[in-house]
Amino acid sequence: xxxxxxxxxxxxxxxxxxxxxxxxxxxxxxxxxxxxxxxxxxxxxxxxxxxxxxxxxxxxxxxxxxxxxxxxxxxxxxxxxxxxxxxxxxxxxxxxxxxxxxxxxxxxxxxxxxxxxxxxxxxxxxxxxxxxxxxxxxxxxxxxxxxxxxxxxxxxxxxxxxxxxxxxxxxxxxxxxxxxxxxxxxxxxxxxxxxxxxxxxxxxxxxxxxxxxxxxxxxxxxxxxxxxxxxxxxxxxxxxxxxxxxxxxxxxxxxxxxxxxxxxxxxxxxxxxxxxxxxxxxxxxxxxxxxxxxxxxxxxxxxxxxxxxxxxxxxxxxxxxxxxxxxxxxxxxxxxxxxxxxxxxxxxxxxxxxxxxxxxxxxxxxxxxxxxxxxxxxxxxxxxxxxxxxxxxxxxx
Numbered sequence: 001x002x003x004x005x006x007x008x009x010x011x012x013x014x015x016x017x018x019x020x021x022x023x024x025x026x027x028x029x030x031x032x033x034x035x036x037x038x039x040x041x042x043x044x045x046x047x048x049x050x051x052x053x054x055x056x057x058x059x060x061x062x063x064x065x066x067x068x069x070x071x072x073x074x075x076x077x078x079x080x081x082x083x084x085x086x087x088x089x090x091x092x093x094x095x096x097x098x099x100x101x102x103x104x105x106x107x108x109x110x111x112x113x114x115x116x117x118x119x120x121x122x123x124x125x126x127x128x129x130x131x132x133x134x135x136x137x138x139x140x141x142x143x144x145x146x147x148x149x150x151x152x153x154x155x156x157x158x159x160x161x162x163x164x165x166x167x168x169x170x171x172x173x174x175x176x177x178x179x180x181x182x183x184x185x186x187x188x189x190x191x192x193x194x195x196x197x198x199x200x201x202x203x204x205x206x207x208x209x210x211x212x213x214x215x216x217x218x219x220x221x222x223x224x225x226x227x228x229x230x231x232x233x234x235x236x237x238x239x240x241x242x243x244x245x246x247x248x249x250x251x252x253x254x255x256x257x258x259x260x261x262x263x264x265x266x267x268x269x270x271x272x273x274x275x276x277x278x279x280x281x282x283x284x285x286x287x288x289x290x291x292x293x294x295x296x297x298x299x300x301x302x303x304x305x306x307x308x309x310x311x312x313x314x315x316x317x318x319x320x321x322x323x324x325x326x327x328x329x330x331x332x333x334x335x336x337x338x339x340x341x342x343x344x345x346x347x348x349x350x351x352x353x354x355x356x357x358x359x360x361x362x363x364x365x366x367x368x369x370x371x372x373x374x375x376x377x378x379x380x381x382x383x384x385x386x387x388x389x390x391x392x393x394x395x396x397x
Contacts, residue, residue: 004142005142006141006142006143007111014107022100025092026092026096029088030089030092033085033089037088038081048066048069113137114134114137114148115147117148118148121133121134121155122151125158131155132155134152178211183208183209186205221354222349225357232358233273234273235271235272236271237272238267238268239378240265240268242278243263243265243300243302244263244265246278246282247285250286254298257289258293258296259288259289259298261298261300262297262299263299264302265302266303266304268302270379270380271381276354280350280355280362280376283348288372291317292318296316297315297316298314300312301314307380308377308378309377310377312373313374314367314373316367317371319371320372348362348364355377360377362374363377
């Protein structure tokens with residue numbers, strides 16, 4: 001597809017065509033005016049003068065008397081002919097100016113229409129109408145097409161952000177309502193004497209409080225990471241060692257779920273926050289234990305690939321649906337959308353936020369033979385140090 005012309009090129013062509021048209025029109029019209037003036041002058045001459053003029057047009061010399069008569073007649077008409085000619089050119093110029101001012105206005109309005117539409121659209125966006133889009137008129141220049149496309153893309157991003165904010169606000173209210181409802185019921189029942197005030201009920205209340213604290217901590221982590229304000233205590237650490245530590249702590253839970261954990265932990269040295277690495281790993285493994293226990297097996301592997309250290313976790317569960325939004329807060333798969341079998345839905349969003357904060361990446365997908373695969377990738381220690389040097393130099397400057 002041929003790219004759209006630039007604004008400078010289109011304006012240049014428009015101005016060139018207008019100037020050329022003006023010159024051609026004035027020249028042609030001036031010639032016509034001169035012809036009319038000539039005919040008007042001849043219409044007022046005597047037959048003798050006209051005969052002499054015809055002889056001159058035929059390159060024949062009239063008599064001296066006739067020639068003097070022609071010269072006398074033309075001398076008398078010369079001033080009047082010049083005045084008529086200049087007046088005609090002046091009127092033509094004014095007419096051309098008026099026509100081209102109108103054309104320039106039309107061209108200017110055509111170029112200004114997308115800008116005005118963007119300005120009006122910005123006012124609607126500012127008023128909260130995030131669904132507003134600009135329908136681009138045909139034959140836009142490259143710059144104006146980019147302006148309209150950029151506005152529509154920004155409006156779409158704002159609309160998605162606004163939908164996400166509404167969804168997360170409703171989800172936060174829903175997630176907080178459940179433990180608060182339980183707490184309110186237990187406390188009210190205890191005050192009314194319905195429930196005994198024993199250790200079992202206190203432990204149940206403490207569980208709900210811990211759930212609230214975990215949700216708040218996850219929300220805080222995601223918020224700080226998204227704004228670049230998350231503090232990391234970066235040090236040299238081995239993904240294999242941190243993974244082995246977390247797997248040892250979670251072994252009873254996997255055993256209770258009937259899952260066998262297969263490990264292949266090769267040394268993978270990175271510059272990262274060990275506590276955050278363990279937090280990410282616990283979140284991913286907890287998801288696997290909750291949703292993939294039916295697969296019976298879990299594979300955990302660490303290895304080095306090029307300049308990256310990779311932590312890969314694979315299960316034999318149902319995997320992720322094709323339209324998953326696992327990195328969005330509070331998203332759950334359809335089969336586990338209740339708190340009875342699932343968490344708050346913040347786990348993988350926390351993992352992605354922490355990976356981004358480390359300058360790493362996290363990707364999710366499905367295995368060819370069924371089950372989910374999650375990879376967390378970090379720069380190897382030497383590569384991370386090499387990339388950090390220019391950043392530190394820039395900050396110190």
